[in-house]
Amino acid sequence: MFEPKSCTYTYLLGDREAREAVLIDPVLDTAGRDAQLVKELGLRLLYAVNTHCHADHITGSGALRSLLPGCQSVISRLSGAKADLHIDDGDSIRFGRFALEARASPGHTAGCVTFVLNDHSMAFTGDALLIRGCGRTDFQQGCAKTLYHSVHEKIFTLPGNCLIYPAHDYHGLTVSTVEEERTLNPRLTLSCEEFVKVMNNLNLPKPKQIDVAVPANLRCGV
Numbered sequence: 001m002f003e004p005k006s007c008t009y010t011y012l013l014g015d016r017e018a019r020e021a022v023l024i025d026p027v028l029d030t031a032g033r034d035a036q037l038v039k040e041l042g043l044r045l046l047y048a049v050n051t052h053c054h055a056d057h058i059t060g061s062g063a064l065r066s067l068l069p070g071c072q073s074v075i076s077r078l079s080g081a082k083a084d085l086h087i088d089d090g091d092s093i094r095f096g097r098f099a100l101e102a103r104a105s106p107g108h109t110a111g112c113v114t115f116v117l118n119d120h121s122m123a124f125t126g127d128a129l130l131i132r133g134c135g136r137t138d139f140q141q142g143c144a145k146t147l148y149h150s151v152h153e154k155i156f157t158l159p160g161n162c163l164i165y166p167a168h169d170y171h172g173l174t175v176s177t178v179e180e181e182r183t184l185n186p187r188l189t190l191s192c193e194e195f196v197k198v199m200n201n202l203n204l205p206k207p208k209q210i211d212v213a214v215p216a217n218l219r220c221g222v
């Protein structure tokens, strides 16, 4: 699903038989929409998962725990944010016969995580890897060199046909693959040294909601 103000993608994954589901990167503004979809599909939401402590919007994970009792909020321990469940590199989140493996992919923030489906067919990269781009590294303990190594070691080592689902896209694109990004990503095909130079000279304006979003997201958005 898409949230147009922050151009955020929220992903709902469910097991048809067990009826268990997880949401990845829900947004507060669209939490009602997401809760309704979960109900319409007859799913039980086990987890509302954040790939990182977002700077550009308020997470919906706190609201979803109230809207859908039984749902637990999840974020990495390294994010420093409150949640029902803190995850570390290598942990798994199970729903029905599926599992999402958490791969620490710091660099955009220190606590960024990429979630990889157990059969390696899909990866939810948050802001570590965007389609033909990547997350900025100029706030929240961002570090370009760390991000470069995270993407090359934790994401580009997945099979070429693994689908890449990012947390944002600002150009209307929805999905990519490891092979496409490994060969066509204009930033991550550079050497590490060139990448660091590019990232240190992006000169992007601060996200409009950063001063509200970060403190709220340290408390699940509530």
Ligand SMILES: N[C@@H](CCC(=O)N[C@@H](CCS)C(=O)NCC(=O)O)C(=O)O
Pocket (backbone or CB within 6 Å): 006, 054, 055, 056, 127, 133, 134, 135, 136, 137, 168, 204, 205, 206, 207, 208, 209
């Ligand atoms: N204009 C938006 C913020 C856009 C932005 O900074 N996006 C981040 C990801 C969300 S924290 C980013 O890393 N962008 C990388 C890039 O190359 O654009 C707003 O005001 O919310």
Ligand SMILES: [Fe+2]
Pocket (backbone or CB within 6 Å): 052, 053, 054, 055, 056, 108, 127, 135
């Ligand atoms: Fe971000």
